[in-house]
Amino acid sequence: MGHQISRRTLFRTASGMAAAAAIGGSLSACAGGTGAGTTSDKLTMTWWGSDDRHNAYKKALGTFQKSNSKIKIEERYSGYDGYFDKFNTQVAGGSAPDLLQMDTALVAQYARKGVIAPLDEYVGKSLDLTGFSKTLLAAGTVDGKLYGVPSGIGVNVLTANISGIKKLGLDEPDREWTWADLKAFAVKVNKASGGKMFGVDDGGGGTLQAFEVFAREKGQPFFSTDGTKLGFTSDTLQEWWEYWAEMRKDKASPGAAITSAAHNDLTKNGVVIGKTLLTFDSGVYGAGGAITDATLDFLPTPQGQWSGAREGNFVNGGVLLSATKASKHIADSVKIMSFFAQDKTAIKDMQLLRGIPPTEKARSIVSPDLSDTDKKSMDVADYISKRVGKATDALPAPAAPPKGADQIWDLLFQSNLAIAFGKKTIKAQLGQFFDQAQSILSQ
Template sequence: MGHQIPRRTLFRTASGLAVAGALGGTLAACAGGTGAGSRSDKLTMTWWGSDDRHAAYKKALAQFREKHPDIGIQETYQGYDGYFDKFNTNIAGGSAPDLLQMDTALVAQYARKGVLASLDSYVGKSLDLTGFSKTLLAAGTVDGKLYGVPSGIGVNQLTVNRSGLEKLGLKYPDPEWTWADLRKTAQDVYKKSGGKTYGVDDGGGSTLQCFEIFAREKGQQFFSGDGKKLGFTADTLQEWWEYWAQMRRTHACPPPAVTSAAHNDLTKNAVVIGKALFTFDSGVYGAGGSITDAQLDFLPTPQGDFSGAREGNFVNGGVLLSATRASKRVAESVQIMDFFAQDPTAIKDMRLLRGIPPTQKARSLISAGLNDTDKRNMATADYISRRVSKATDALPAPVPPPQGADQIWDLLFQSNLAVAFGKKSIKAQLGEFFDQAAGILAK
């Protein structure tokens, strides 16, 4: 399958997921059907993903139909590219699906437009969310109402070429490492490799896996609670860009040409092409497997090493299952949501294909069938989620991103690149970034 993934997809859940790669590459649309209006005798369900995810959904839904022969299901599925364009077209034409896989980065926009059905009246009745944490459910909650059931735990972490690190004789970092530790380790990689390999890809323009965590460590969210403005200060972004400018000067991260080439193309990621040993781009390893032959491992995003630093990581909901408000089959859609949330056969069929399973019950059910890399991935996610749940100073999980968030995420990436190429000074780019971001959010 292809591995070119839109940058916003990698940033989503929204977001900086440990399983961002599970969201699938650029695949051709599969199956037939046009939505709720085409087959009145069947519930219509749609999702995006890889071929492996398609097969798992189909297998699980076949099991559901055996248990509920009175509920027919018409399935449509495709890659991420064009998925929401098609959804919007279906909404406009009155043929929206009854049940759909929803992006945590977009749930707020669709909920506030009245497209999605509230699920609260079903919770504790036909929708069993036992084992789902409040923090996790926040990923599908908009303005106090639940509009989507999270499929898994998404956390922010680095993917590591562990075999490459061991060949250089370098110690594997402690999971409680800091930004200073990352800088030291990355510099050591460059020195030990004789200048052949950089430590980590340039994170100056990475949002969720990188900068958002740094801002949260300073007690600042990426977006304000109402989504109408940025939640972090210019001083915080300046400090961030200065950190990465030093990383480039000391060869701890690659030059901007490598960073630019990898934009929207995982096959050119610094770890994949052997130019670095650490990456913030978790799409390098996901439900479709690895796109590098290196032995991979995973580490939490570094912690703040300044006075008053808070826990910056957070847990989000992988992808969501949502029902459309106009559907006449919301109750039946909820039964399917409940099936994927709690049924052992569905949990085993989906494995890690929609993220690290959201409950301890689900994680225990699939653990025996995982390969070593999957086990390391899940163990790191477990470690981070436990740490976040114990933290007394952590900010609430971010609100669902507002309209225009994708433009701002890309603006951050391009702004860092402008500084890296020497086209703009950090201070000049700061002013431009905040001016443009304010204009985007004001629309």
């Protein structure tokens, strides 16, 4: 079971963001836009995920109830598709769950609509967040208040086909590498394979996390703090697109046809189909496990090699646990959040099913029972987390994305694709991208 969670992976389908976009309309009939909440004596808890995640939650909750017999829990769970549509309907009808698994990409919208409750008054009391870093808690923080407890750490990595690299007689790249190192390695792959393979998939647009790290290395966030405009400059995006144009030209990355086919279809990813040895798409080794038989390892996103480059990597929060604001059971929901954060049995039950565990304590608890690939996944996440924590020049962790973020991320992909297919020049596409992006954020 693999568990790197990227912000782009969360948006592989637009269903969650589309549901969130409908919040305002769905809640228009509710006083204050919060719904009535549940009045049952039972605390309702809902989540999405695989059968393995369902079973782990149920097992852990059974343990919780043994020592908290007065708290009766009604469990509701499903897949991700339709999860937030159903939640919106429940909120509007006054039957929202008390405690829910929340998407880090949507938390800001639900918080600002008054749907979920701030948790700050419980922190340090019934909510024990010992071991959680400030950068990690930022994933559940909106406008200075905590609305969700991160379940794990998600980091931005490249997934590497180690068996394929060794077959070509090449060495695996070092973790402390640069964008120039990535290009040099990718060119070697193409040459060593006789032109049959490319080193890395095209990160020019379809890989949000790669560009976000690149921009942060220049001190520029993807979005401004208030979410009303882009945080990076035209020069930065131009340099990025020029880098990938050179990568395609030098056969270090595949052409537009392969990139286009793989968009939102992991089965056509370059590593999966044997065309590339590195991919930015962490979904290749995601919550359902690997979708390739190759031996895998993981590498941090490269660092800037220019003078003054900053630490661009960051840690995000996997999924969150949040309480609905209208709930009559917020205090009990907080106890459950604290249980999942700190209880040894719960941590062992969940393993990596909600992301890499959020604290060093939790990671040490699950480590002995992991597969070799899971251990590699957790090790690189721990490595990045510690490096980011030590950095004195890193930007704050990205704020929760604003409304329209999914449209802008798709625009980034489509723009790079237009350049790769030769339909637009980089300079022409730059103007169009910034005009369209600002229009989206202004709505």
